[in-house]
Amino acid sequence: MEIYMNNSSDNKGKKILGYLFPGLITLLVMLIVLVAKGIWPFGSSRIDLFDNMQQVAPLYAHLWDAMHGDASIWFDWYTGLGTNVSMSMSAFSMISPFNLFLYLCPRDYILEFISVFTVIKTFVMSVTMYAFINKRYNSLSYNIKALFAVAYAFCGYVLLYASCFTPWMDIVALFPLLMMALDIMEKTGKKLFYIIMVAVMFIINYYLAAMSLVYILLVGGMYLIFMCDKKERCKKAWNVGIGTFTGIALSAFMLIPVFAQLSQSQRTGNTESLVSQYFSWISNPTFRSFSLGEFERIMMFYGMGLFFVIIFTGIHRSMKAVGYKNDEAARRFNWYAISLIAIVMVQAIAEGTNIMWHFGSYNGYTLRNGYIIAFTLICLSCAYADKVLVNDCIKKKKAVIQAVVTIIICAVMAVIYDKLPVNSYVAAFVFFIAVFAVMLVIHIIGVTVMKNGYKVSIVISLVTVEVFIGAFAMTGPPKFYTYAPYQYGDYVQLAVNATNNLGISSSPVDRVTNPDLSMNANYPLVMKRGSLSSFTAALQKNTQKETVRWGHSKYFLWALDSGGTVFSDALIHVTEAVNINKLDSSLYTLEKEGTEDNEYDLYKANYQLPFAMVTSSRLSSIDFSKDFTKLSEVSQQNSTESGYNWNTTAMDWIYLHNLMYSALSGDSDKLVTEYGKLSGTGTYEVSAAQTADINKASDNTTPDKSTQTTHVVQTYKDKISGKAAVYMSVADCNIGTSDANVSNLFRSLTIKVNGKQIDIPTIGNVSNKYYATDYNNGLIYIGTFENEDVTVELDYARPLDNNGEVSVGNYIFTMGGIDLDKLDSLCKKYENRQSEVTYTNNSVTVKVNGSSTDDYVMVPIIKSDNWTVTVNGEKRETKDIAGMFTGVSVNSGENEIVFTFKPAAKDKGLLISVLVLIAMIAIMVVDHYKNIRIPGWMQACASGVYMAIIVVLAVLMFAIPLVASIIVNIRYVLGI
Structure with missing residues (x-):
């Protein structure tokens, strides 16, 4: 008995080690790369590209606070005057088991800890991928299964995006388990594992989960068409439909708040019809230049050369096999494989398809579902591996020599990579294409020459080289990336x-x-x-x-x-x-x-x-929403009411300040006085050498942003009355809702005040002198003046339009002075009326005294449906005040005002999840004792609907965009 237990224990240990071994190989590679590149904890470098540093690290800080009881996971008090983070919880995979490791990290080292996250997640990717392959393709040799699992963890998608957006790696790590659950459901009809995995995916990251479900829908459709008979098709279509629906419904407690916030956020708002959007999507060319987006598109296929060779060699050999014409199963599987390749490949060729995969739009990160490319190619390679690869017994001496050669090649390639020019996408493009091409050719030769099978030992060495090159180059900030100032x-x-x-x-x-x-x-x-x-x-x-x-x-x-x-x-x-x-x-x-x-x-x-200001209820009757500048333009017949333009609101700040001041102070006088009378306009020329110096100083180094040799100077003069803090801005009224960087004004205007050039600080350069920048294009503080003359000189270094005409007349100049004596009086008026403010993770309590005249309170919290407000325990309606404040009426005497945050529709989502869970458990219990049979007509309907969806998607998402892409790309290349 003891021997039996020990044997069982040994077997179990070997089995566990078999699952862990691919992860351990991945771990070893990652540790070597971290040490070699001096990445934390082995150095001071970090994995902090793009969103990892811009959004992920701060949101992880919020999550860290929530895990330690210092924040509500649904709400962030600190940014944007208080922000609903329901959408971010899912979009940034905050409810993920991987984030439990964050609890162990010191808060001050969260950004550095992303390297640890990367190691952990790639480890798990290898393990889960091995688990899937072992389950689905159990007859394959262990070497092949382990090799393919490691290749998944180092696919182009992971190499590219692990350093940019680590939350997506959670989904990549769990995706093989989702597909394993689907495989089990297709073979056995058991839905529980699949339902749980669908729910888990949507809870962790709704965006990539939705993409994964589109993939399942398409791949499942191909499976039904090519691999199932009619009876099976109906049953499996029903299982996929009901399993998917139930899984999504279980995650409603997360999804409903997410979509409630999305509907209220600035991420929504496209007013074009769906038809117009569709034609816009399919009319996009695929490749425009050697930019990061194009590099990302190509890199999705890095490391996939081997799998292309295995798949197409396997298809070719199966077609050459004796009896192929009569082997319906082989023919069906080949077509099934080709259809799957088309599903994942077309998006890389047809931009319209890619945009539809991204549900209508994306900004950066060209193929956010690129992990499905690697997964699909690797899985199909598993199916054909026995026709192409062969395990070989290599002698110890030869194995050592082969390992040494492999290490030397890795080192040489690392040195070659290190010699690449800095900030050159072209060089990186050429380098990685060369690596891919060389490996592809070697694999083709290997398959062609080795008639008895491509030796796995050789494949392992080649994949090792390719994996190491990719991991070494792409882990941490790649030297060839170009960084905007905000990306550090x-x-x-x-x-x-x-x-x-x-x-x-x-x-x-x-x-x-x-x-x-x-x-x-x-x-x-x-x-x-x-x-x-x-x-x-x-x-x-x-x-x-x-x-x-x-x-x-x-x-x-x-x-x-x-x-x-x-x-x-x-x-x-x-x-x-x-x-x-x-x-x-x-x-x-x-x-x-x-x-x-x-x-x-x-x-x-x-x-x-004070945080809460008690004033008269007349504040609530003021209409702060008027576009005062536009109304002024309309009255002069220079503008129309239709079409919002950010920059025609350039003078609104003056009206808003005065309206608010009057409401709070009871003073009918203005707080802000408009200044600035145009006293002259002049033109002068600078040399080409001076232009080059200006371009360098203003960071206008690209030809399309070059400043000009003709400069225009506008001079504004005025006398400041009293003591005033003076602000000014210049806005381009022609750029609509676009950012400042599309304007000729962008980084081309210098400002002198009384002969002294002023700073225009911006992200990455606190000493910048050029207005407007991406991040500083609103009001500029130019100083405090008291009863003195002020002269403002605006020097436009890019004043000419495309026709060579001076276009500075399109700019709206605004200058105003805030009367500091009046502001001081207002502050003193409220100084003795400070409200008592306390707060929790999701609420703030304000105690104020009201009166018959002061019967309204304004709080600097942005109004939304997520806030419940009570006054002395009684729920009160609130009102938006000037877009940045919430107003609520109060009683005479003492008032305790409580703002409590609860995500909109959270309770509804939780109720749906609970009801679905109860229903699911009840059905499982009933089915256990009495087998539930689904009527054939319901399964047939499910199959019919499923097939109809597949046909529509095949036409609208693949066929039309692919044809359109060919036409659009030809026209783009020819310049038509």
């Missing part, structure tokens, strides 16, 4: 160091600002300090528009600190500023200077208003 992850450490060095306290309500933008956008999550600044792509639909109207800058889906005024900052309760550039003592008082390696200083805002 140093801001995370800068925020950590500044917080620790300056002793910045954590608070969601006492907010902070970073006027010189040196901390990027998501620093509030790292710093644990509330702010307007945000790039979690989850703002309310109109929030960004409203911040622009208040004077703030606009970029993509961001909310930015730049462009705010001393009054707007006071309204949102900014109490401190952290900055590299020295701040004007008229507006800020230095609290603490940075020491050691911290170049930041901490300032106290001189003008502060």
Whole structure:
């Protein structure tokens, strides 16, 4: 008995080791790469490309806080004046088992810890892929199964995106389990595993889960067509349909809040008809230039040469086999394989298909479902491997020699890679194409020459070389990537160091600002300090528009600190500023200077208003939504009401400031006075050498952004009355809702005030002198003046349009001064009426005193359906105030106002999940005791609907886009 147990234990141990071995090989490769490249914890380098540093690390900081009881997982207090993160929870795979490891990481090292995440996830990818292959293709030799599993973990998709967007790797690691569950359901009819995996995928990441389900729909359709008879087709179609629906319904507690937020966020809003969008999708050319997008598209096939050779060799040999014409199963499988290759390949060729895979649009990350390419090719190779590959017994001496040669080749290739030019996509394109082509040719020769089978020992060495080259090149920041200033992850450490060095306290309500933008956008999550600044792509639909109207800058889906005024900052309760550039003592008082390696200083805002402001209810009757600048233009018949234009709101900040000031102070006088009278316009020429210097200084190094030899100077003069903080902006009214970078104004305007050139700080360059930038294109503070003349000179370095005509008349110049004496009086008026504010992870409680005249409270929280507001325990209706505040009526005497955040439709989603779970358990119990039979007509209907969907998708998603792509690409190449 004991021997039997030991044998059983030994067998079980060997089996477990068999599953773990591919993961251990992957682990070894990753550790070698981390050590060789000095990536943390073996050096100071990080895996912090693009979104990993821009959004993932800050959101992981939020998740870390939630795991330690310091935050609500559904809500972020710190960015965007408080942000619903329901969508981010799923989009960034925050509810993933992998994130349990985050609990063990010190909070200050979250960005560095992404390298550990990468190692763990690639390890699991190898293990799950091996588990799938072992289950589905059990008869294959162990060497082949392990090799193919490792190849999956180092496929082009993982090499590209693990360093850019680590949350997607969670899905890549679990995807083989989803497909294993599908395989089990197709063979046995058992749905439970599949239902659970569908639910898990959607809970973790709804976006990639949806893409995975489209893949299952298409691949399942091909399976039904080519591999099943009519009776089986009906039954399996029913199983896929009911299993998928149930799995999605189980995840409703996550999905419903996600889509509720999506419907309210700025990510939605395309008003074109579906037909118009479709024609727009299929009219996109595939390749436009040697850019990152094209490089990503090609890299999806890195490491796949071997599998192409195995598949097509296997198909060819099966077709040459005796009796092939009478072997219906072989013929059906070959067609099935070809259809699967088409499903995953067409998107790489036809951009219209690719866009539809991405549900209508994408920004960066060209093939976000690229893992299905590798998975499909590897699985098909498993099916044909026995026809192509052969296990060979290699002697120890020969094995050692082969291993040494393999290591030498890896080292040589690493050196060659290291010699590639920096920031050259073309060089990288050529390098990786060359590696792919050489390996492809070698594999073809190997298959052709070795008539008795392509030796696995040789294949292992070749795959090792290819895997190492890819992992070494792509893990961590590749040397050939070109980085925009906002794509450097140093801001995370800068925020950590500044917080620790300056002793910045954590608070969601006492907010902070970073006027010189040196901390990027998501620093509030790292710093644990509330702010307007945000790039979690989850703002309310109109929030960004409203911040622009208040004077703030606009970029993509961001909310930015730049462009705010001393009054707007006071309204949102900014109490401190952290900055590299020295701040004007008229507006800020230095609290603490940075020491050691911290170049930041901490300032106290001189003008502060309470978090909750008690005022008259007449505030609620003011219409802040008017586009005042546009209305002025319309009255002069220079514009129309139709078509929103961000930049025709350039003067709205003046009206908004005055309206708000009047409502809060009861003073009918203006807080902001408009200044700036055009006193002259001149033109001068600069030399080509000067233009080159200006291009370099303004970072306009590409030909399409070059400044011009003709410059235009506009001079504005005025006398400032009293003491005023003066702000100005220049807006291009011709660019509609686009970002500043499409305008000729972009990085081409220098500003002198009383003869002194002023800074236009921006992300990556706090000493920048050129307006407008991506991140600083709103109001610019030009100084505080008291009863003195001010001269502003605007020097346009790109004033000519495409026809060579001066086009500065298209720009709207705005200059206004905030009366600091009036603002000081307003602050003192409210100084003794400070509200008592307390908060929890998802609520804030404000205690104020109301009266018959002061019967309304304004709080700097953006109104949404996610907030429930009570006054003295009684639920109250609220109102949006000027796009950035929430108003609520209060009673005379003491009032306790409680804002509580709960994601919209969360309860409904939870109810659906619970009801489906109960129903599923009940059905399982009943089925256990009494086998439930599904009527044949229902299964037939399911099959009919399924086949109809497949036909529609085949035509609309593949055939038409493919034909259109060929035409569009030919026209693009010919310049037609």
